[in-house]
Amino acid sequence: MAEIRFEEITKKFGDKVILDHINLDIEDGSFTVMIGPSGCGKTTLLRIIAGIGPQTSGKVFLDGEDISGLPPAKRNVAMVFQNYAIYPTMTVKENIEFGLKNNKVPKDERERLIGEISEIVGIHELLDRKPGTLSGGQRQRIALARAMVKKPKVFLMDEPLSNLDAKLRVSMRTELIELHNRLKTTFVYVTHDQTEAMSMGTRIILMNKGVIQQEATPSVIYQDPDNLFTAQFIGSPQMNVLPFPDEKVRYGFRPEKVHLTNEPGQYFYTRKGHIVTKEMLGSETIYQVRYEGNSVMIKSLEDSFEQDHDVYIGVKKPNILLFDEDERRIRPDDARYEQWMSKL
Amino acid sequence: MTTMTKSLSRPAGYKTPWEKARPYVYILPALIFLGLFTVYPVIDMIIRSFQKWNLVTAPTWVGIKNYDYIFKRKEFREAIVHTITYAIFVVGLGLSISTLFAVWLSKSTFMNNLTRTVMFMPHVIALISVAMVWAWIMNKNNGLLNMVLNFFGLPSLKWADSADTAMMSIIIVALWKAIGYNTMLIYAAIQNVPRELYEAADLDNANAVKKFFKITLPMISPQMFMLLITATTGSFRVFDTVRVMTHGGPGTATQVLVYYIYEQAFVLNNKVGYAFAASVVLMVMIGVLTAVYFRILSKRVHYQ
Ligand SMILES: Nc1ncnc2c1ncn2[C@@H]1O[C@H](COP(=O)(O)OP(=O)(O)O)[C@@H](O)[C@H]1O
Ligand SMILES: [Mg+2]
Numbered sequence: 001m002a003e004i005r006f007e008e009i010t011k012k013f014g015d016k017v018i019l020d021h022i023n024l025d026i027e028d029g030s031f032t033v034m035i036g037p038s039g040c041g042k043t044t045l046l047r048i049i050a051g052i053g054p055q056t057s058g059k060v061f062l063d064g065e066d067i068s069g070l071p072p073a074k075r076n077v078a079m080v081f082q083n084y085a086i087y088p089t090m091t092v093k094e095n096i097e098f099g100l101k102n103n104k105v106p107k108d109e110r111e112r113l114i115g116e117i118s119e120i121v122g123i124h125e126l127l128d129r130k131p132g133t134l135s136g137g138q139r140q141r142i143a144l145a146r147a148m149v150k151k152p153k154v155f156l157m158d159e160p161l162s163n164l165d166a167k168l169r170v171s172m173r174t175e176l177i178e179l180h181n182r183l184k185t186t187f188v189y190v191t192h193d194q195t196e197a198m199s200m201g202t203r204i205i206l207m208n209k210g211v212i213q214q215e216a217t218p219s220v221i222y223q224d225p226d227n228l229f230t231a232q233f234i235g236s237p238q239m240n241v242l243p244f245p246d247e248k249v250r251y252g253f254r255p256e257k258v259h260l261t262n263e264p265g266q267y268f269y270t271r272k273g274h275i276v277t278k279e280m281l282g283s284e285t286i287y288q289v290r291y292e293g294n295s296v297m298i299k300s301l302e303d304s305f306e307q308d309h310d311v312y313i314g315v316k317k318p319n320i321l322l323f324d325e326d327e328r329r330i331r332p333d334d335a336r337y338e339q340w341m342s343k344l
Numbered sequence: 345m346t347t348m349t350k351s352l353s354r355p356a357g358y359k360t361p362w363e364k365a366r367p368y369v370y371i372l373p374a375l376i377f378l379g380l381f382t383v384y385p386v387i388d389m390i391i392r393s394f395q396k397w398n399l400v401t402a403p404t405w406v407g408i409k410n411y412d413y414i415f416k417r418k419e420f421r422e423a424i425v426h427t428i429t430y431a432i433f434v435v436g437l438g439l440s441i442s443t444l445f446a447v448w449l450s451k452s453t454f455m456n457n458l459t460r461t462v463m464f465m466p467h468v469i470a471l472i473s474v475a476m477v478w479a480w481i482m483n484k485n486n487g488l489l490n491m492v493l494n495f496f497g498l499p500s501l502k503w504a505d506s507a508d509t510a511m512m513s514i515i516i517v518a519l520w521k522a523i524g525y526n527t528m529l530i531y532a533a534i535q536n537v538p539r540e541l542y543e544a545a546d547l548d549n550a551n552a553v554k555k556f557f558k559i560t561l562p563m564i565s566p567q568m569f570m571l572l573i574t575a576t577t578g579s580f581r582v583f584d585t586v587r588v589m590t591h592g593g594p595g596t597a598t599q600v601l602v603y604y605i606y607e608q609a610f611v612l613n614n615k616v617g618y619a620f621a622a623s624v625v626l627m628v629m630i631g632v633l634t635a636v637y638f639r640i641l642s643k644r645v646h647y648q
Contacts, residue, residue, distance in 0.1 A: 050547060071546070078547065079547055099547070102554060
């Protein structure tokens with residue numbers, strides 16, 4: 001059980017600012033997913049919590065206690081590394097036991113913990129094997145077991161599923177969610193995969209270039225983005241964003257929020273367009289539609305529209321998002337909102 | 345297509361004579377080379393160790409007389425003891441000091457990068473070129489080492505000029521020559537250990553000693569094993585240091601096996617048979633030792 005707080009955390013490598021004055025609270029018991037493009041500083045932030053890559057300035061608190069100066073082992077956190085960092089020269093059991101031995105846990109207690117954890121993670125029959133002989137999924141479980149056996153206050157996981165094949169990734173996702181429900185410990189989970197973030201996180205922290213773009217629940221991140229970056233990062237295909245003619249302000253709508261019709265419909269935003277491409281993906285179809293010099297993507301359950309034909313697109317008012325010249329969201333309670341909406 | 349029809353037209357597993365012979369034909373050049381330059385000289389050496397020969401007249405067969413002769417002589421038995429003493433110190437100290445240096449150097453700083461370059465220099469300089477320098481360093485009157493000893497209030501030593509300290513002097517020079525090279529190899533091996541292992545160990549509350557013995561050493565064990573074997577065989581064949589510094593003396597204080605062989609063959613009346621017999625003994629010793637290493641240690645060597 002632990003809450004993590006960052007105060008003015010800055011990290012530099014040489015002159016390069018990687019994290020820029022991060023202020024953040026990670027709720028106790030949450031499954032917090034940190035997501036962002038590659039190189040945005042997710043791993044760096046995780047390593048700051050673990051204490052293996054200390055911040056340049058700022059403070060980290062765990063349950064209100066300043067842990068900024070504490071060595072990694074004293075912080076009560078466990079980490080699953082991106083490539084697992086399993087000790088290759090030790091057996092699976094020795095890997096799991098190493099931290100316990102160093103912490104002077106008595107032998108029978110160690111045996112009990114290892115038995116318990118390897119049962120949960122399902123690696124009982126692997127305990128005497130050397131990591132070199134194991135598959136990616138098995139290594140992943142061992143890394144998990146090694147973290148769990150220490151009964152930490154916080155689990156840090158750095159893209160733990162990125163080395164697994166697609167099928168295993170999906171099943172491990174469910175297992176991790178179950179594990180979190182069972183342990184009720186704070187999980188801080190780094191990924192660059194938005195499906196993982198949306199499906200696993202109770203909270204999402206979206207980062208870009210060392211700055212937090214938005215911190216919210218998955219549905220708020222999707223429904224109510226703070227800025228253009230968030231709006232475009234989450235969602236696939238990404239949100240259509242179009243400029244108001246001769247203006248810096250832009251409006252956007254998600255491909256799945258567009259209705260296609262053969263006749264003009266009763267929508268707030270209606271345009272006549274031309275279908276340029278059509279991609280059948282099974283349950284849904286992706287159309288690319290051109291109009292007024294714009295090209296937009298549309299995701300529809302309807303596959304009856306044909307390529308090279310004209311079509312009407314319609315979007316409801318709440319599904320149109322406005323972004324100002326600084327790429328910040330203009331929300332309905334903003335004075336400028338109606339003024340811009342009326343131009344559509 | 346042709347291979348397919350072929351394999352269909354005959355029972356599975358059947359191989360034509362050419363197919364059976366093919367792998368051996370491919371390695372034939374290497375086999376010939378090995379046979380000519382490795383196996384043949386060894387066999388020749390063993391045969392000649394049973395012969396009496398003075399490099400001029402035809403050799404005559406004397407059975408085990410050469411072995412009988414050398415083993416009855418004190419110098420030969422001493423040479424074996426000296427060689428083993430030398431090897432123990434040069435291998436033991438050489439590897440442990442090098443490992444310490446390598447661990448220290450792997451904390452990369454400007455000073456350490458400079459030190460690495462300097463440390464490697466002894467390996468590339470011919471021993472003979474620095475013999476003069478070492479002669480000065482170990483000079484019994486005003487040498488550097490004695491100056492250091494005197495500074496700490498200790499009496500001067502006669503170094504290579506005294507039977508008591510001559511072997512130690514040779515070992516010091518050998519260490520000086522070997523440590524740079526060993527350190528470089530171990531350093532390179534340490535560089536290849538993934539950083540995250542140490543970070544994981546930090547989270548696992550491992551102290552520096554634990555990290556060294558549980559992570560670093562097992563991870564670099566293949567290179568350490570290789571170094572152990574080359575350093576051991578190299579030590580058993582020590583010659584140049586002895587030749588340059590002491591000529592096996594004073595007395596027989598630094599007489600080692602290869603120097604003994606050299607003296608029998610080329611310095612004393614061309615007693616080539618004795619030299620060959622001693623060479624066979626040396627070969628057997630190195631062979632047995634290497635086998636023991638493999639037997640005892642190879643289980644603890646971790647190959648990726
Ligand atoms: N040890 C380092 N030295 C210099 N730059 C680094 C180091 N580690 C990471 N970086 C840089 O910091 C940035 C953020 O890295 P990281 O936190 O690993 O990103 P990610 O979000 O992909 O995990 C990257 O631009 C990376 O190049
Ligand atoms: Mg990363």
